[in-house]
Amino acid sequence: MTSDGGAPQTAFVWIWLPGAEEPVVAGRLDQRADQLIFGYGRSYQARSDAISIYEPELPLRPGVIEPPDGFEVANCILDAGPDSWGRRVIINKLLGPGQADAGALSELTYLLSSGSNRIGALDFQGSPTEYRPRGEETASLEDLARASDLIQAGEPVPEQLEAALAAGSSVGGARPKVLLRDDDRQMIAKFEALTDSYPIVRGEFLAMRMASLCGLRVAPVRLTSAGGGKDVLLVERFDRIRGTRRRRAMVSALTLLGIPEMAPREASYARLAQIIRERFRDPQETLRELFARITFNILSGNTDDHARNHAAFWDGDGLTLTPAYDICTYVRGGGEATQSMMIGLPEDPFRFSQIAGCIERAGLYGLSAVEAREIVDGQLTAIEEHWDAVCDEAGLPQQTRAMFRRMFPHRYALEGFTRSEVQSGGR
Ligand SMILES: Nc1ncnc2c1ncn2[C@@H]1O[C@H](COP(=O)(O)OP(=O)(O)OP(=O)(O)O)[C@@H](O)[C@H]1O
Numbered sequence: 123m124t125s126d127g128g129a130p131q132t133a134f135v136w137i138w139l140p141g142a143e144e145p146v147v148a149g150r151l152d153q154r155a156d157q158l159i160f161g162y163g164r165s166y167q168a169r170s171d172a173i174s175i176y177e178p179e180l181p182l183r184p185g186v187i188e189p190p191d192g193f194e195v196a197n198c199i200l201d202a203g204p205d206s207w208g209r210r211v212i213i214n215k216l217l218g219p220g221q222a223d224a225g226a227l228s229e230l231t232y233l234l235s236s237g238s239n240r241i242g243a244l245d246f247q248g249s250p251t252e253y254r255p256r257g258e259e260t261a262s263l264e265d266l267a268r269a270s271d272l273i274q275a276g277e278p279v280p281e282q283l284e285a286a287l288a289a290g291s292s293v294g295g296a297r298p299k300v301l302l303r304d305d306d307r308q309m310i311a312k313f314e315a316l317t318d319s320y321p322i323v324r325g326e327f328l329a330m331r332m333a334s335l336c337g338l339r340v341a342p343v344r345l346t347s348a349g350g351g352k353d354v355l356l357v358e359r360f361d362r363i364r365g366t367r368r369r370r371a372m373v374s375a376l377t378l379l380g381i382p383e384m385a386p387r388e389a390s391y392a393r394l395a396q397i398i399r400e401r402f403r404d405p406q407e408t409l410r411e412l413f414a415r416i417t418f419n420i421l422s423g424n425t426d427d428h429a430r431n432h433a434a435f436w437d438g439d440g441l442t443l444t445p446a447y448d449i450c451t452y453v454r455g456g457g458e459a460t461q462s463m464m465i466g467l468p469e470d471p472f473r474f475s476q477i478a479g480c481i482e483r484a485g486l487y488g489l490s491a492v493e494a495r496e497i498v499d500g501q502l503t504a505i506e507e508h509w510d511a512v513c514d515e516a517g518l519p520q521q522t523r524a525m526f527r528r529m530f531p532h533r534y535a536l537e538g539f540t541r542s543e544v545q546s547g548g549r
């Protein structure tokens with residue numbers, strides 16, 4: 123139940139069609155009891171270039187589309203809205219500092235209060251005829267880093283800074299972050315959290331850089347500092363096209379899998395592999411990339427590989443896997459660990475953070491055991507080869523280097539796995 127008395131009852135969904143520099147109105151969301159129902163506008167349906175926001179969830183057809191049972195709103199709409207960090211920023215702005223209950227505001231309030239420069243190709247507006255972007259306010263990275271600390275500490279944020287922080291509130295995820303522009307490039311800046319007990323931002327830099335050196339397609343990252351010498355990770359956005367105002371539509375793996383937000387543990391990589399086979403462009407290469415991302419997540423200690431940390435571009439017809447993002451080395455003790463998504467199918471819900479179990483299931487990803495081993499061998503070789511250089515780039519002192527090295531890979535990850543004698547040479 124929300125305490126959002128005067129909450130909006132309607133929002134208009136605007137979309138950047140493929141190749142378009144400006145958005146057009148696609149339809150409207152209406153609050154009906156606890157659900158948001160959607161309908162495409164007549165003018166949108168009449169366009170020859172109209173695409174569905176995402177199929178099968180919101181097929182392009184006349185009439186009202188209700189969310190499936192167990193959903194309050196279509197997942198592809200939620201993908202464009204704020205998650206726990208953005209909600210916190212909005213609560214802070216609308217209800218005051220230190221308020222913590224994300225249920226205090228309605229979904230439509232979150233969609234209509236968050237910044238317009240959101241992930242993917244959608245935006246939400248109060249009007250079907252006039253497009254007014256929210257969140258044009260900017261501030262220095264230095265000020266934004268400090269403002270993010272104030273929000274986390276439950277302290278008041280100066281009004282102008284609050285507005286600049288709110289501009290990035292539509293970006294999902296739980297960690298503190300803002301949006302940045304640098305010339306014609308757009309980036310997500312990820313900050314340290316006040317609760318971090320080790321340099322987690324550097325752990326993300328390390329894993330992201332290493333993923334790229336292991337041959338994965340990864341969003342480019344850069345490390346900088348702000349807010350009194352604190353680490354900041356700059357991640358280049360892949361849902362924007364440099365030098366244009368175009369936006370690329372994307373959906374999370376949660377949406378692809380049709381799983382409600384409240385049941386993320388139902389997500390399975392192997393089920394995603396089936397969807398890739400059925401609906402993706404270039405399925406064979408994509409399956410190989412997916413398998414390599416799974417094994418890299420295990421080798422790098424990234425156990426937070428949930429279904430919102432994978433996504434695909436959608437062009438109204440086909441799907442392509444986006445570059446990888448949010449790969450982070452989490453420091454943990456010894457013993458058993460699990461991945462956030464199942465590596466087997468739901469009837470074989472294997473999810474242990476172990477390479478041997480992945481290789482046994484390589485067939486689900488269109489790979490032979492030999493090919494799967496080659497991928498892992500190549501990753502292990504690349505990690506060894508580039509370790510010192512990447513740690514230097516990350517500016518890691520010896521002790522921190524050693525701490526991350528124990529996770530990279532964790533001993534548990536390689537139990538039951540023997541490396542091939544012939545190395546495949548880094549890729
Ligand atoms: N390089 C990128 N380009 C476009 N969108 C991105 C990029 N990186 C992340 N995103 C989007 O932003 C969201 C939040 O980013 P990210 O997952 O890095 O944040 P997080 O707070 O670390 O997430 P989590 O809650 O999983 O820890 C992602 O779910 C994805 O939708």
Ligand SMILES: [Mg+2]
Binds near residue numbers: 295296430431448
């Ligand atoms: Mg994430």
